[in-house]
Amino acid sequence: MSSFNKTSLMQRREVIMGLAAGSIVPFVSGCADNASLGRSQLMLVSDGQLAQLSDQAWRDSLGRERVLRDPGYTRRLNRVGQRVVDASGQGHLDWEFVVFDSDTVNAWVLPNGKVGFYKGILDLMETDDHLATVMGHEVGHVAGRHSAERASQQIAAQVGVSLLTSALGANQNTVEYSDDIGAALGMGVTLGVILPYSRQHEYEADRLGVDYMARSSYDPRQAIDFWVAMSTLHRGSTAEFMSTHPSDENRIAAMRSHMTARGYT
Structure with missing residues (x-):
């Protein structure tokens, strides 16, 4: 192999290793500042696109899930939900809070302000x-x-992997391995970029959530009690490295640190 080919191959290997480590990310313009987070975000998805997708997802959920008609559950969810929303400064959205009749221990939100809580998680909430x-x-x-940032990251990652795989596959030394390289790069970007950002989102949502609790006159210290209790349900779950959520220990530690800094404890 000529020295040129050896150098080119080494450069390609460095690129692959960089992507796998998450140190090389496709550059795409479209950053926006977020005052709530105090940082800029990659934004390739418009608010209109996100609203349209969210509306459809909400309709699908209402058609697929069974809505609980118990007025006690509904009143409680709406009472707490409205107070938290008012404290968050997100009142410009058309918020809607629905209880789904399932023992599932989960809750979720769509970017358009539609919130779903399952009866299973509400039954665990003592206060x-x-x-x-x-x-x-x-x-x-x-x-x-x-949601918009995560979608933008996935778009950027897919575009970058596709372009790099095509460039590598066009070379005679790598063409027969192009599929394997593409799969390896895809895994590298997932572990190195997308999942860690998802964990960052969880930490950010925890911090904002605690602040909203304090502003709406709920006791933020009880957030620790709740997550400690929830941690007993997660034994044997996926390792943090392969998860979109932080480990319970890391989440609780980060929340304690934030609460101390804010003077909530």
């Missing part, structure tokens, strides 16, 4: 402060524009 913990976290995702 409204516990409910406000999760509600604040979900509203924090909306204020953080995390």
